[in-house]
Amino acid sequence: MREKDVTMATPLVVSSVGKSFTMHMRGSVRLGVVENVSFSLRAGECAVLGGPSGAGKSSIVKMLYGNYAVDTGQIIVSHHGELVDLAKADARVVIAIRRDTVGYVSQFLRTIPRVAAVDVVAEPLVSRGTGREKAEARARDMLRRLNLPERLWELPPATFSGGEQQRVNIARGFITDHPVLLLDEPTASLDAANRQVVTDMIAEKKRTGVALLGIFHDQEVREAVADRIIDVTEFAPREAAA
Amino acid sequence: MKDEPLLRVTSLSKSYGSRVGCNEVSFELWPGEVLAVVGESGSGKTTLLNCVSTRLPPSSGTVSYRMRDDAWRDLYRMSEAERRFLMRTDWGFVHQNSADGLRMTVSAGANVGERLMAIGDRHYGRIREAATDWLERVEIAEDRVDDQPRAFSGGMRQRLQIARNLVTSPRLIFMDEPTGGLDVSVQARLLDLLRGLVSELGLAAIVVTHDLAVARLLSHRMMVMKDGVVVETGLTDRVLDDPRQPYTQLLVSSILQV
Numbered sequence: 001m002r003e004k005d006v007t008m009a010t011p012l013v014v015s016s017v018g019k020s021f022t023m024h025m026r027g028s029v030r031l032g033v034v035e036n037v038s039f040s041l042r043a044g045e046c047a048v049l050g051g052p053s054g055a056g057k058s059s060i061v062k063m064l065y066g067n068y069a070v071d072t073g074q075i076i077v078s079h080h081g082e083l084v085d086l087a088k089a090d091a092r093v094v095i096a097i098r099r100d101t102v103g104y105v106s107q108f109l110r111t112i113p114r115v116a117a118v119d120v121v122a123e124p125l126v127s128r129g130t131g132r133e134k135a136e137a138r139a140r141d142m143l144r145r146l147n148l149p150e151r152l153w154e155l156p157p158a159t160f161s162g163g164e165q166q167r168v169n170i171a172r173g174f175i176t177d178h179p180v181l182l183l184d185e186p187t188a189s190l191d192a193a194n195r196q197v198v199t200d201m202i203a204e205k206k207r208t209g210v211a212l213l214g215i216f217h218d219q220e221v222r223e224a225v226a227d228r229i230i231d232v233t234e235f236a237p238r239e240a241a242a
Numbered sequence: 243m244k245d246e247p248l249l250r251v252t253s254l255s256k257s258y259g260s261r262v263g264c265n266e267v268s269f270e271l272w273p274g275e276v277l278a279v280v281g282e283s284g285s286g287k288t289t290l291l292n293c294v295s296t297r298l299p300p301s302s303g304t305v306s307y308r309m310r311d312d313a314w315r316d317l318y319r320m321s322e323a324e325r326r327f328l329m330r331t332d333w334g335f336v337h338q339n340s341a342d343g344l345r346m347t348v349s350a351g352a353n354v355g356e357r358l359m360a361i362g363d364r365h366y367g368r369i370r371e372a373a374t375d376w377l378e379r380v381e382i383a384e385d386r387v388d389d390q391p392r393a394f395s396g397g398m399r400q401r402l403q404i405a406r407n408l409v410t411s412p413r414l415i416f417m418d419e420p421t422g423g424l425d426v427s428v429q430a431r432l433l434d435l436l437r438g439l440v441s442e443l444g445l446a447a448i449v450v451t452h453d454l455a456v457a458r459l460l461s462h463r464m465m466v467m468k469d470g471v472v473v474e475t476g477l478t479d480r481v482l483d484d485p486r487q488p489y490t491q492l493l494v495s496s497i498l499q500v
Binding site: 094 | 272275430431433434437441459462463476477479480483484486487488491492495
């Protein structure tokens with residue numbers, strides 16, 4: 001029991017994670033990205049990755065979502081009460097973790113031809129077994145809250161503006177109750193009113209015990225949501241000995 | 243649902259004399275999982291698909307399939323009759339060239355109904371109803387049921403192939419370049435349809451394609467082939483966004499951005 005409480009309270013533990021890219025088309029040059037990344041996320045907090053661009057903030061978030069491969073270290077996720085190392089999990093486990101445990105709002109929406117905005121937003125709920133009607137009703141609530149004009153809801157977002165696409169993306173990421181939520185610049189192309197909506201939504205997630213990790217260049221948003229800053233420059237790779 | 247793979251491929255190789263078709267390929271496919279096999283012409287992806295789907299006997303290796311009663315069977319140790327029955331009921335095969343998967347001179351409705359008759363359904367009204375229902379699901383209007391597929395456009399023929407394959411509620415679908423040769427708007431419609439059906443029906447699928455965008459849209463997992471060998475495998479977005487192998491990096495960096 002006690003052990004379970006601990007995993008619930010710390011749903012994500014990152015230890016000694018390292019990442020580099022080997023560019024085979026550039027003479028196999030190896031680019032170190034980060035080294036020895038170690039931190040954990042507690043339920044109900046929002047930690048923010050800080051540091052200049054190019055420091056590896058997005059790469060860290062992408063590793064935590066299984067989108068980038070991990071060279072070394074562990075990413076321990078509490079998934080349905082079990083501790084799973086995402087860094088070594090096979091594809092179907094990563095898919096299950098994404099469906100139920102780790103959510104992600106990327107910087108840009110990847111649009112799918114012919115799929116309406118409301119269905120893009122409802123999809124994470126449908127994939128977890130919520131009935132389509134109920135999921136779509138929730139999706140409409142999210143889109144309304146984010147001030148996306150109702151005439152756009154039934155259209156595929158491919159032709160939307162950057163800010164409109166971003167709001168569809170946010171609605172899709174926030175619609176579920178994933179215990180861990182990763183945010184990569186979710187407010188980058190939003191106006192002040194919608195930034196405030198997102199700030200409020202993050203505060204609500206914290207109150208329900210979600211652990212959030214975000215990248216926010218906007219200082220106002222960062223100050224409003226961050227419980228602490230994780231300085232990514234501490235994870236800068238040492239110069240390769242070779 | 244039992245937590246076991248549906249298909250298990252072990253050290254599958256096929257050579258044509260001294261030329262390698264595919265070499266020592268192993269993988270598992272799980273229920274509901276869509277696996278994309280990508281690579282350029284001559285990479286061995288179609289050879290692999292044909293060997294796995296028992297359309298082309300491999301030189302060595304095994305293909306095991308979990309039947310509906312959960313018993314594992316080695317496909318190349320089954321009788322020809324058993325294998326044919328499996329292909330007609332529990333499997334589907336969507337060909338790039340629709341003429342390979344359809345009977346061009348019988349009606350659309352009969353193309354779909356034929357698979358039901360092959361498994362013993364003899365009730366005309368029920369067969370016609372199922373056929374009409376499936377044509378509707380693949381967005382072929384009811385007034386085209388009695389038309390022959392040679393009067394259909396390329397996109398419609400592909401959708402008819404899909405209806406014909408899915409009418410028997412298969413658990414596994416093989417697709418060989420399902421959107422090859424179609425106009426992009428027609429491709430988008432077909433991909434959207436496939437994506438919806440696969441997730442709605444919980445189908446497992448192996449999709450061979452040279453188009454990485456098709457792989458990204460349809461598949462959960464990806465295998466990259468070159469010269470008959472699997473060079474990289476993993477979660478689809480991981481392989482595409484963080485390719486590790488030289489050949490995969492070349493493929494990904496060669497995509498034209500729109």
